[in-house]
Amino acid sequence: MRAEKLTLIAAVIATAMAGAPAIAADPCDGFSWNVTHERAIFATPPIAIAAAAAAGAVPTVEVDKLYDISLTPQDKVTFVVTPAKKALADGAYAGLVKLHIPSAGKYRVSMSDGFWIDVIADGKFAPTEDFTGSHECRAPRKIVQYPLPAGNDLVLQFSNASSPDVKVTVTAAPQ
Amino acid sequence: MRSSWTIAALCTLLCTAPGAAVLAPVAVLIGSKPYIDHRDQPPYLALPKPLEDQYQLGHAVFNTPFVALGTPNAGRRAGLGPIFNAPSCDECHNEGAHGRGPDYEGAMPNSMVVQLEALPAGVSTDPTDPPGDPVYGRLLSPAAVEGFTAEGQVIIHYHVLQRTYPDGTAWTLRRPEYEITHLGYGPLAANVVIKPRLAPAIFGLGLLESVPGHAAQPGPGRFGWQAIARSVRDQTTRALAREMGVTSTDRPEDDCTSAEMRCLQQRHPQTPEMSGELLEALLTFEKWLSVPANPKALPPAQQAAGLQLFRATGCSGCHLPQQPVLLLQPDGQPLKATIAPFTDLGIHDLGPGLADHEVSGAVHPTRFRTAPLWGIGYRLSRESKPTFLHDGRARSVEEAVLWHDGEAAVVRERFAHLPPEKRAQLLRFVGAL
Numbered sequence: 001m002r003a004e005k006l007t008l009i010a011a012v013i014a015t016a017m018a019g020a021p022a023i024a025a026d027p028c029d030g031f032s033w034n035v036t037h038e039r040a041i042f043a044t045p046p047i048a049i050a051a052a053a054a055a056g057a058v059p060t061v062e063v064d065k066l067y068d069i070s071l072t073p074q075d076k077v078t079f080v081v082t083p084a085k086k087a088l089a090d091g092a093y094a095g096l097v098k099l100h101i102p103s104a105g106k107y108r109v110s111m112s113d114g115f116w117i118d119v120i121a122d123g124k125f126a127p128t129e130d131f132t133g134s135h136e137c138r139a140p141r142k143i144v145q146y147p148l149p150a151g152n153d154l155v156l157q158f159s160n161a162s163s164p165d166v167k168v169t170v171t172a173a174p175q
Numbered sequence: 176m177r178s179s180w181t182i183a184a185l186c187t188l189l190c191t192a193p194g195a196a197v198l199a200p201v202a203v204l205i206g207s208k209p210y211i212d213h214r215d216q217p218p219y220l221a222l223p224k225p226l227e228d229q230y231q232l233g234h235a236v237f238n239t240p241f242v243a244l245g246t247p248n249a250g251r252r253a254g255l256g257p258i259f260n261a262p263s264c265d266e267c268h269n270e271g272a273h274g275r276g277p278d279y280e281g282a283m284p285n286s287m288v289v290q291l292e293a294l295p296a297g298v299s300t301d302p303t304d305p306p307g308d309p310v311y312g313r314l315l316s317p318a319a320v321e322g323f324t325a326e327g328q329v330i331i332h333y334h335v336l337q338r339t340y341p342d343g344t345a346w347t348l349r350r351p352e353y354e355i356t357h358l359g360y361g362p363l364a365a366n367v368v369i370k371p372r373l374a375p376a377i378f379g380l381g382l383l384e385s386v387p388g389h390a391a392q393p394g395p396g397r398f399g400w401q402a403i404a405r406s407v408r409d410q411t412t413r414a415l416a417r418e419m420g421v422t423s424t425d426r427p428e429d430d431c432t433s434a435e436m437r438c439l440q441q442r443h444p445q446t447p448e449m450s451g452e453l454l455e456a457l458l459t460f461e462k463w464l465s466v467p468a469n470p471k472a473l474p475p476a477q478q479a480a481g482l483q484l485f486r487a488t489g490c491s492g493c494h495l496p497q498q499p500v501l502l503l504q505p506d507g508q509p510l511k512a513t514i515a516p517f518t519d520l521g522i523h524d525l526g527p528g529l530a531d532h533e534v535s536g537a538v539h540p541t542r543f544r545t546a547p548l549w550g551i552g553y554r555l556s557r558e559s560k561p562t563f564l565h566d567g568r569a570r571s572v573e574e575a576v577l578w579h580d581g582e583a584a585v586v587r588e589r590f591a592h593l594p595p596e597k598r599a600q601l602l603r604f605v606g607a608l
Contacts (some may be wrong), residue, residue, distance in 0.1 A: 029282050030283075032284060033284075076441075084214045086235045087239040087240070088235050088236060088251050088252055090250025091242075091252060105267045114240055135317050135318040135325075136318055162240070162246060
């Protein structure tokens with residue numbers, strides 16, 4: 001690189017510096033992926049369900065539907081596997097749902113807040129592939145992508161939520 | 176999984192490499208550990224039970240998303256904001272690692288912050304804590320708790336630079352521009368420097384702190400991209416206060432300024448939002464956290480040849496392979512050992528291409544601490560789109576090298592003039608550290 005040949009242009013464009021009025025920000029433009037599909041689903045009426053507090057009668061969620069999931073105080077929840085990420089759980093909420101996917105592939109779990117999620121397949125954590133988020137957005141706030149196997153139902157294990165009600169959708173990731 | 180950066184292997188490598196005669200004998204090399212579970216990072220020395228418990232508690236604090244004051248039953252998690260960049264340490268330093276992104280043009284990723292530094296106006300300022308913008312403070316906070324206004328948003332644009340090596344091989348770099356929008360409290364001051372900074376990895380911080388002062392070329396401090404913070408404690412508590420809005424006994428004030436009255440009114444300087452117990456646990460975690468070994472380390476012979484080339488090219492002038500450390504072991508006994516961070520901990524002028532800019536657009540001379548290279552192999556084994564340098568503009572180790580200028584210009588040119596296979600060999604070596 002020859003830095004002396006680089007034209008040093010003004011690197012900071014402070015649009016409000018000249019007194020221009022601030023434009024209303026889109027709080028959901030901070031994702032590093034195309035999340036048009038997820039945002040469209042978050043604009044649909046949610047299906048209300050109650051997450052389970054232990055393995056057993058765990059409700060099932062399906063792809064491409066928005067769920068309004070009520071959670072339980074975390075100290076009352078028995079997890080299938082201890083959440084992978086240790087954290088203080090004061091006042092936190094948690095719960096379990098099952099996920100049925102039609103075929104193996106990459107899927108995104110989109111959440112209305114920055115709580116922790118583990119996807120459990122055959123008793124083990126499914127590895128995450130990537131994640132993205134947008135600070136001020138709640139529709140959604142955070143998206144985690146997983147390569148998931150088909151076959152048996154998967155368990156989505158939510159923990160460390162700050163609210164007893166969260167919205168979640170699962171979508172197939174673009175190929 | 177086993178790293179070849181074991182004590183024996185590295186000793187063999189360094190002691191047999193050309194130029195090794197100038198190195199101190201490697202008595203005990205510490206720092207690196209295999210990460211069997213990347214969510215459960217081990218300490219670099221075995222800790223006795225009470226300290227291990229404190230380490231685990233600190234790890235939990237590191238991962239915990241804090242919530243706004245007044246959140247029902249929030250307990251120890253209360254204290255986020257009112258303005259902030261992220262609700263947890265882990266959100267930016269995910270699992271202790273270097274922040275991810277930015278991948279594309281668009282909104283700045285959560286793992287990045289924009290620091291604001293007001294240029295001194297005829298008065299001397301503390302180089303370890305320079306003043307910020309009079310309205311926005313030392314950090315442009317892109318988020319706020321409910322009922323408060325975020326300070327602004329940052330959009331990144333890139334300009335692609337295309338060049339060729341002397342042998343004709345083409346390369347490209349992307350040069351960032353930062354558009355600051357939606358300022359919530361009016362314009363930034365004209366004399367403010369915009370400092371985009373990606374979250375650095377926290378691996379081995381306690382070891383870097385244990386390098387004796389005379390061994391490094393000291394900046395004003397030792398930690399952060401510009402070695403501004405004096406200690407891990409200093410760096411941690413200023414990040415808690417300014418990037419999360421979580422106050423502590425060390426820093427009872429967050430980043431609200433007198434221009435942000437509602438924000439100021441939320442302050443309770445007599446009641447730190449993070450208790451002393453949790454802060455000490457967090458610092459224990461950071462102090463003892465190891466450096467992840469590369470699960471795909473090079474065979475020793477390739478490491479030795481790579482190190483030789485690394486030295487011959489001049490990279491080791493700043494990316495010093497080894498540093499001595501003097502620390503207290505968990506049992507209180509002193510330990511003299513060696514670490515392999517590949518940094519001199521000094522600060523250097525890397526040229527105008529990497530320098531920060533003032534709001535006016537003028538280049539602000541900027542000196543950066545030599546970034547430690549340990550842990551790069553682990554990153555490359557886990558991330559599909561790793562980025563490098565203080566603002567993540569480099570998309571590969573090669574791009575990071577090509578951005579070096581200023582004091583490092585000669586070394587960059589030496590790298591550029593290497594035959595392609597030697598450049599590849601050098602990059603493989605660095606990418607496997």
